[in-house]
Amino acid sequence: METEILARIQFAFTVAFHYIYPPLSIGIGLIMVIMEGLYLKTGNKHYEVLTRFWLKIFAITFGIGVATGIIMEFEFGTNWSVYSRYVGDIFGSALAAEGLFAFGLESAFLGVLIFGWNRVSPKVHFISAIGVFLGSMFSAVWIVVANSWQQTPAGYHIVGEGFNARAEVTDFWAMVFNPSSVDRIIHVWQGAFLAGTFLVLSVHAYYLLKGRYVEISKKAFKIALTVATIFSLTQLVSGHSSAEGVAENQPAKLAAMEGHYETSGAADLYLLGWVDDENQEVTGLKVLGGLSFLLHQDFEAPVTGLNAFPKEDRPTQVNAVFQFYHIMISIGMFLIGLTLYACFLWWRGKLFEKKWLLKIFAISVLLPQIANQAGWFAAEMGRQPWIVYGHLRTSEGFSQEVSSNQILFSLILFLVIYTLLFLLFIYSLNKKIKHGPHDEAENALDII
Amino acid sequence: METFLGIDYPTLWYLVVGLLFSGYAILEGFDYGAGSWHLFFKKDLSRRIAINAIGPLWDANQVWLIIGGGALFAGFPVMYATMLSAMYVPFMIFLMLLVLRSAAIKFRSAEEMTWWRKTWDIIYFTSNTLISFLLGVVLANILQGFEIGENFSYQGGVFFSFLSPYAIMVGFTTLSIFMTQGAIFLLLKTEGRLHARLTFLLKKAMIFFILSFVITSFYTLIYLSGVTDKFKENPVFFILPVLAFLAVANVPRLVSKKKYAHALVFSSLTMAFLLMLVAFQLYPVLLPSTINPEYSVTIYNAASSQKSLGIMLTIVVIGAPLLAGYFLFLYKTFHGKVKLDDTSY
Numbered sequence: 174m175e176t177e178i179l180a181r182i183q184f185a186f187t188v189a190f191h192y193i194y195p196p197l198s199i200g201i202g203l204i205m206v207i208m209e210g211l212y213l214k215t216g217n218k219h220y221e222v223l224t225r226f227w228l229k230i231f232a233i234t235f236g237i238g239v240a241t242g243i244i245m246e247f248e249f250g251t252n253w254s255v256y257s258r259y260v261g262d263i264f265g266s267a268l269a270a271e272g273l274f275a276f277g278l279e280s281a282f283l284g285v286l287i288f289g290w291n292r293v294s295p296k297v298h299f300i301s302a303i304g305v306f307l308g309s310m311f312s313a314v315w316i317v318v319a320n321s322w323q324q325t326p327a328g329y330h331i332v333g334e335g336f337n338a339r340a341e342v343t344d345f346w347a348m349v350f351n352p353s354s355v356d357r358i359i360h361v362w363q364g365a366f367l368a369g370t371f372l373v374l375s376v377h378a379y380y381l382l383k384g385r386y387v388e389i390s391k392k393a394f395k396i397a398l399t400v401a402t403i404f405s406l407t408q409l410v411s412g413h414s415s416a417e418g419v420a421e422n423q424p425a426k427l428a429a430m431e432g433h434y435e436t437s438g439a440a441d442l443y444l445l446g447w448v449d450d451e452n453q454e455v456t457g458l459k460v461l462g463g464l465s466f467l468l469h470q471d472f473e474a475p476v477t478g479l480n481a482f483p484k485e486d487r488p489t490q491v492n493a494v495f496q497f498y499h500i501m502i503s504i505g506m507f508l509i510g511l512t513l514y515a516c517f518l519w520w521r522g523k524l525f526e527k528k529w530l531l532k533i534f535a536i537s538v539l540l541p542q543i544a545n546q547a548g549w550f551a552a553e554m555g556r557q558p559w560i561v562y563g564h565l566r567t568s569e570g571f572s573q574e575v576s577s578n579q580i581l582f583s584l585i586l587f588l589v590i591y592t593l594l595f596l597l598f599i600y601s602l603n604k605k606i607k608h609g610p611h612d613e614a615e616n617a618l619d620i621i
Numbered sequence: 622m623e624t625f626l627g628i629d630y631p632t633l634w635y636l637v638v639g640l641l642f643s644g645y646a647i648l649e650g651f652d653y654g655a656g657s658w659h660l661f662f663k664k665d666l667s668r669r670i671a672i673n674a675i676g677p678l679w680d681a682n683q684v685w686l687i688i689g690g691g692a693l694f695a696g697f698p699v700m701y702a703t704m705l706s707a708m709y710v711p712f713m714i715f716l717m718l719l720v721l722r723s724a725a726i727k728f729r730s731a732e733e734m735t736w737w738r739k740t741w742d743i744i745y746f747t748s749n750t751l752i753s754f755l756l757g758v759v760l761a762n763i764l765q766g767f768e769i770g771e772n773f774s775y776q777g778g779v780f781f782s783f784l785s786p787y788a789i790m791v792g793f794t795t796l797s798i799f800m801t802q803g804a805i806f807l808l809l810k811t812e813g814r815l816h817a818r819l820t821f822l823l824k825k826a827m828i829f830f831i832l833s834f835v836i837t838s839f840y841t842l843i844y845l846s847g848v849t850d851k852f853k854e855n856p857v858f859f860i861l862p863v864l865a866f867l868a869v870a871n872v873p874r875l876v877s878k879k880k881y882a883h884a885l886v887f888s889s890l891t892m893a894f895l896l897m898l899v900a901f902q903l904y905p906v907l908l909p910s911t912i913n914p915e916y917s918v919t920i921y922n923a924a925s926s927q928k929s930l931g932i933m934l935t936i937v938v939i940g941a942p943l944l945a946g947y948f949l950f951l952y953k954t955f956h957g958k959v960k961l962d963d964t965s966y
Contacts, residue, residue: 233727239680240723244716246690250705251712258773261698262925269695269933272688273940280684281947284677285954288964292954332926336772339698341926572706574775583713590717597728604731 179580180252180571183587185553187244189546190591194238196545199313199362200369201231202306207396209299219389224302225290226610227373232287233601235309237594239280244587252580255336256560256570262341263329263348264319271315279308310362317358318349323561324552325422327351331564340561352422356415363408364548366400367508367541373397375538376606378531386609391525398519402512408505413467419555420468423562424477426555429488430498431464433478440464440476445499448492453480455495488557497551504544511537623927630930631920632905634696637937639900641692645685646756646896647802647889652679654803656722656749657796659742661822667815668742669730673965674810677955679726681948683719695933699773699923700907707767707775708759711783715755722748730966750796757795761788764845764899766909769916776912787844790837797830798895802888805872809881810959823876830869838862851902858901865894 205227212220246268249257257264282304285293289301322329328347329340342348374397377390420427427433432448432455433440439462446457462472469476479487488494511533518524525531556562560570623630652675662668675682694701705712725745729738765787768777804823808816842849852858868890875884903909907923910916924930 236680236723236727239683240720243683243687243690243719246687246694247705247712247716250694250701251709252706254702254706257694257702258698261694261701262929265691265695265698265925266929266932266936268691269688270936270940272684272691273936273944276684276687277681277940277944277947280681281944281951283680284951288677289954290964291962342929342932345928345932572702572709574706575709576779579709579713579779582710586713586717590720594720594724597724601728601731 175577176573176575176580177568177571179577179584180575181567183580183584184248184252186584187241187248187587187591189549190595191238191241191245192545192549193542194234194241195309195313196361196365196368196541197234197372198231198238198369199306199309199365200367201227201234201372202302202309202369203366204370204373204393204397204400205231206299206302206306207400208393209302211396213295213299219392222610223389223393226605228287229605230372230602233598233605235283235305237598241591241594252572252575253560253570254572254574256565259339259565259570260323260561262339263322263326266342266345267315267319267322267349271312275308275311275315277308279305279312282308313361313365314358317361318351318354321354321357322348322351323559324357324556325351325353325418326561326564340564353415353418356411356418359411360408360415360548363404363411364541364545366404367408368545370397370401370404371508371534371538371541374401374534375536378534379606380609381525382528382531382535386611389610394524395519398512398515398524401508402516405505405508405512409509412502412505417468420476423555425479425482425487426494426552428477428479428481429491429494429555430551432491432495433464433476434480436475436478436481438475439473440468440478442467443495443499445503446495448495450491485558488555490554490557494551494555497547497554500547501544501551504540504547508537508540508544623931625934630927630934631696631924633934634692634924634930635900635904635907635920637934638689638692638696639896641685641689643893643896645682645689646892648682648685649679650753650799650802650889650892651675651806651885652682652803653749653753654799654801655807656745656803657753657800658803658807658819658822659746659749662815662818665738667818668738669961669966670811670815670959671807672726672729672745673961674807674959676726676959676966678951681951692933696925696930697907697918697920697923698925700918703767703769703773703775703918703923704763704908707769707777708762708783710780711755711758711762715752715759718748718752718755722752726966753796753799754792757792758783758788760795760899761785761791763903763908764791764841766911766917768912769908769910769918770912771916773916773918787837787840790833790840794830794833794837797826797833798888798892801826801830801872802885802892805876805881805885805888808876809885812958820876824873827869827873858898861894861898861901865891865898868894 205224208220208227209224211217212224249264282301285301286298286305289298293301326340328342328344328349328351330343331338332341333339373393377386377394377397380386380390381394416427416430419430431440431443432446434453441455441459441461442463443455444458444460446455446459448455460466464476465474466472468474479491515524515530515534518527518530558566558568560567625633655671655675659668659671662671690701721744725741725748729741729745732738762783762785765785767775770776801823804819804826808819808823811819868887871887872884872891875881875887905920906917907920908918910918925933
């Protein structure tokens with residue numbers, strides 16, 4: 174038991190830490206491609222300055238993302254050996270595709286993107302930026318496919334028994350397009366776009382508040398605001414579609430997300446609340462029959478509750494799943510309101526006049542990050558007690574041959590090194606932002 | 622069992638994995654090797670040039686490890702799971718050193734303070750050196766075999782049992798060949814006094830390599846029974862150690878003629894031949910069991926299904942030319958001596 178808990182804590186810690194960075198890279202990558210594209214199209218130096226500035230921040234986030242990602246790749250084997258043997262046949266081909274198609278593309282073009290300004294033409298440089306951005310998008314695809322297969326297995330059969338049991342691919346495309354992959358990939362991409370664009374919004378809101386780099390910051394802010402508004406709204410659509418998928422394929426997870434115990438009668442939708450798992454009660458603000466309506470367009474329709482499942486087959490941390498899920502949704506709603514209001518002001522020509530709004534944008538960089546983390550915690554804790562939904566339990570998946578002392582040793586090392594890495598990240602990010610983009614301009618006075 | 626060109630799928634995948642890890646050893650070999658020379662350069666400018674020599678390349682080179690690991694997981698999940706969980710401690714140390722190394726490259730030149738740069742220089746040197754050493758240690762452990770029982774369960778020691786004398790010897794040999802590779806790569810990338818110093822250092826590296834190689838070879842022949850069995854059956858494969866020797870012997874000649882790119886090719890060939898030697902010796906075993914040969918992990922009992930291997934071989938056939946194209950473009954762009962500019966580390 175102790176080994177299992179330690180292995181889970183270590184995996185959760187390392188993957189949550191990792192997940193700070195790739196979404197930022199994907200989101201900043203998108204903005205960077207737009208900025209460089211505008212530069213090539215208009216020839217306006219401001220866009221070049223912005224591209225060069227954001228490239229520097231992109232380089233740090235990308236680097237930490239890769240370094241912490243390699244650990245994830247090997248941690249399946251070190252800490253989850255039973256699981257790895259079980260899913261290798263399925264997971265493996267996705268991982269192989271990810272390595273060859275995604276990582277090869279992004280890392281080779283990354284060198285040209287960062288160090289190649291003076292070595293290649295602007296066009297080739299722009300192509301490199303697109304290459305890196307597409308590579309990062311592809312890498313999200315394959316890992317989310319693999320994770321989605323754990324949630325909603327498809328295109329496989331189970332071979333062997335007991336210790337030698339494992340899943341084998343019968344239909345590659347059914348495995349890739351398993352019931353939850355598409356919804357989740359889109360949801361993850363959009364979450365990543367929001368993470369990146371809100372960093373861009375935050376930094377340029379900060380400059381506008383300080384009265385520095387006003388001209389270029391207005392340009393950057395408008396680009397990022399456009400992207401953020403679009404994806405805040407579409408995220409609602411993909412989120413809804415995802416929830417419908419969960420209701421169909423993982424009803425116990427959905428029930429935990431809403432703290433819904435009894436199947437009979439209408440299911441309520443909570444805006445916020447607290448789950449008392451012992452007494453099976455939820456206290457909070459709710460829309461009566463709201464969940465029934467969202468899933469079946471009928472306020473009375475029954476929704477499968479937690480009690481429909483044996484105790485050992487449903488998530489144990491119902492309140493945690495509920496809270497993480499609701500944190501994600503609340504932030505999503507807030508981001509929609511915030512971006513729409515900012516767009517309204519933009520339309521009225523008053524976007525940069527309200528200081529309080531810029532202040533909110535300056536701190537709201539944390540919100541998509543929190544939402545992304547909370548969403549994954551809800552998804553993965555809601556998947557419990559399964560590591561492969563309906564087939565293999567988490568308690569059966571860890572490496573039996575690894576002792577708890579070994580994991581304690583590595584967990585402490587991770588804590589120390591990742592704390593150091595995080596401090597370095599914040600420090601250098603802060604330094605680059607405080608310093609600003611004027612190194613990038615030939616005539617610094619032009620942009621200040 | 623399905624075959625292609627008369628070779629069964631697990632064997633083909635064994636070759637793919639072997640190719641990927643050889644690529645990793647050759648490319649990251651010069652990256653890690655260059656890092657192991659770091660503290661031998663005294664001036665800050667020399668250290669910056671050495672880091673920027675690998676600057677645009679190391680991230681791409683590292684992809685070979687990522688793809689290699691993925692290929693092992695995909696094709697031989699049992700091997701991937703058994704080896705990583707049995708060698709938990711060395712792999713965890715290896716992974717954390719990789720993180721520290723990346724951090725050192727990114728952050729070392731970000732500040733001007735002497736203490737800052739000195740600290741990162743030490744971290745950079747140490748992580749590169751220990752990574753090279755640990756890779757050798759892992760290789761030696763695979764050659765020696767693990768205490769694997771029934772159902773691939775590891776029954777050996779947990780913390781430091783991976784550090785046998787043989788493993789330490791192979792660790793030093795790996796370090797020495799990476800340092801040779803790294804010195805040649807830096808010769809290709811540097812000019813002036815740093816270049817002259819590297820010519821001198823390369824000689825030391827070659828002596829270091831030849832010494833550790835000879836000692837390790839004799840130790841292998843004398844103490845590791847069974848290692849030569851395969852060669853007695855197929856004497857034609859004695860050509861591999863001979864080729865490895867010829868390739869390494871060619872390096873000083875090419876360096877004295879200032880043909881550094883050629884020298885790099887030949888030191889890479891040395892590595893490739895040595896890895897082929899290991900691969901040939903092991904085949905079809907991936908991880909020998911020291912308890913009972915029946916329990917060994919082989920390419921057949923560790924392999925994914927035929928269907929999965931077929932899919933992955935298709936992915937490789939499509940992906941490999943793409944990867945080669947990217948690398949060609951990258952290396953062409955950064956061909957030539959290091960020139961520091963405002964984007965450098």
